[in-house]
Amino acid sequence: MSVTTANGTTAPARRSQRSILLVLVLAAIALVAGAVLPMVVPSKIMLSLLAQAIFDALLATSVGFLVLQNGRTSFGQAAFFGLGGYIFGVVVARKLLTPELALLAALVVPPLLAFLLGLVIARITGVAHAMLTLAVGQAFYEVVFRWRELAKGDDGMSFDLPRSLLGLSARSLQDPAVMVVIAWTVLVVALLGVTLFARSRMGQVAAAIRDNEERARFLGYSTTIPRATVYAIAALLAAVAGVMQAIYNGYIGPQMFHWSLSGSALIMAVVGGAKFIIGPAIGAIVFFYLKDFAGKAAEYWPAIVGCVLVIATLTIPRGVMGVVWDITRRWRGGR
Numbered sequence: 001m002s003v004t005t006a007n008g009t010t011a012p013a014r015r016s017q018r019s020i021l022l023v024l025v026l027a028a029i030a031l032v033a034g035a036v037l038p039m040v041v042p043s044k045i046m047l048s049l050l051a052q053a054i055f056d057a058l059l060a061t062s063v064g065f066l067v068l069q070n071g072r073t074s075f076g077q078a079a080f081f082g083l084g085g086y087i088f089g090v091v092v093a094r095k096l097l098t099p100e101l102a103l104l105a106a107l108v109v110p111p112l113l114a115f116l117l118g119l120v121i122a123r124i125t126g127v128a129h130a131m132l133t134l135a136v137g138q139a140f141y142e143v144v145f146r147w148r149e150l151a152k153g154d155d156g157m158s159f160d161l162p163r164s165l166l167g168l169s170a171r172s173l174q175d176p177a178v179m180v181v182i183a184w185t186v187l188v189v190a191l192l193g194v195t196l197f198a199r200s201r202m203g204q205v206a207a208a209i210r211d212n213e214e215r216a217r218f219l220g221y222s223t224t225i226p227r228a229t230v231y232a233i234a235a236l237l238a239a240v241a242g243v244m245q246a247i248y249n250g251y252i253g254p255q256m257f258h259w260s261l262s263g264s265a266l267i268m269a270v271v272g273g274a275k276f277i278i279g280p281a282i283g284a285i286v287f288f289y290l291k292d293f294a295g296k297a298a299e300y301w302p303a304i305v306g307c308v309l310v311i312a313t314l315t316i317p318r319g320v321m322g323v324v325w326d327i328t329r330r331w332r333g334g335r
Contacts, residue, residue: 027192034184038177047176054183055245057284060268062237064280069230071210075262076137080110082256084239085246093159106243114235118228141257156253179248273319
C-alpha cells in the first residue's frame with residue numbers, strides 16, 4: 001500500500017522523481033567532465049584512442065540495452081553499426097544528398113530496418129535467436145565485402161567529408177579534441193535516454209515481457225511491438241557509433257559489419273556488467289585499453305586479452321559495475 005504525502009504524491013512516485021533528478025544531475029556533471037577532457041588529456045594520440053573507445057562504448061551500450069530490456073543477446077549488432085557508417089559514407093562520397101540529409105538517412109534507415117526485422121526475430125528464442133542475428137549480420141558483411149561497385153568491396157573506401165556538417169567544419173570533426181567532446185556528449189545523452197526509456201511505461205512493459213512473456217500476454221500486452229521497439233532503439237545507438245567512426249576516420253570498410261565486432265561488443269557488455277545501463281560503456285573502455293596495452297606489451301596480445309577476460313568472467317560474473325554496486329551497498333550498510 002502506497003503512502004500519500006502532503007503534496008498529494010505517493011512515496012514511490014517521490015522516490016522515482018528524486019531518482020530521475022539524480023540521473024539528470026549526474027548526466028550534467030558527465031557533460032561538463034567531457035567538455036574539459038581535451039584540457040586534462042593534451043596528447044592527441046590519447047584523445048584519438050579515447051574517441052575510438054567511446055565509439056565502442058556506444059556500440060556496447062546498444063548490445064547491453066538488448067540484454068537489459070529484451071533479455072536477448074545479439075551477434076549481429078555490427079550490421080547496424082556498419083549500415084550507419086556505409087549509408088553516410090556512400091551518400092556523401094557520391095554526393096547523392098546534402099550532408100545533413102545523408103546523416104539523417106544514416107540514422108533513420110538502420111532503426112527502421114531493425115524494427116521490421118525485430119517483428120520476426122522477437123518471436124524466436126534461445127540459440128535460434130542468436131544464430132539468426134548472426135546470420136543477418138553476416139549477410140550484410142558478405143554484400144559489402146563482394147560488392148566492389150558500392151564501396152570498393154573488401155578494400156573499403158576512403159571519402160572526403162563535406163566542408164561543413166551541422167555547422168562544424170570537416171577539419172574540426174577529424175580533430176581528436178573535438179571528436180572526443182562530441183562522442184562523449186552523444187554517449188552521455190544516449191545513456192540518459194536509455195535510462196529514461198527503462199523507467200518509462202514502454203520500458204517497464206518490455207522488462208515485464210523479458211521476465212515472463214506468457215504472463216504479459218495473459219495481461220493483454222502485445223509482446224512483439226515492445227521487443228521490436230527495443231531492437232530499433234539499439235540499432236539507432238549502433239548506427240550513431242558507426243556514423244561517428246566513419247566521419248572521424250573518413251573511411252568505411254566491410255570489417256564494420258563483421259561478426260567479430262558484434263562479439264567484441266558483447267564481451268564489453270559482459271565485462272562492464274550487462275545488467276547495468278552504464279556497465280557496457282565502462283566495459284568497452286576497459287576492453288579497448290586492455291587491447292591497446294596488451295598489443296604494446298606482447299606480440300601474441302589476443303592470448304593475453306583472452307586469459308584476462310576468462311579470469312574476469314569467472315571471478316566477477318556481474319562485471320565491473322557489479323563489483324562497484326556490491327562495494328557501494330556494503331559501504332551504505334556499514335554507515
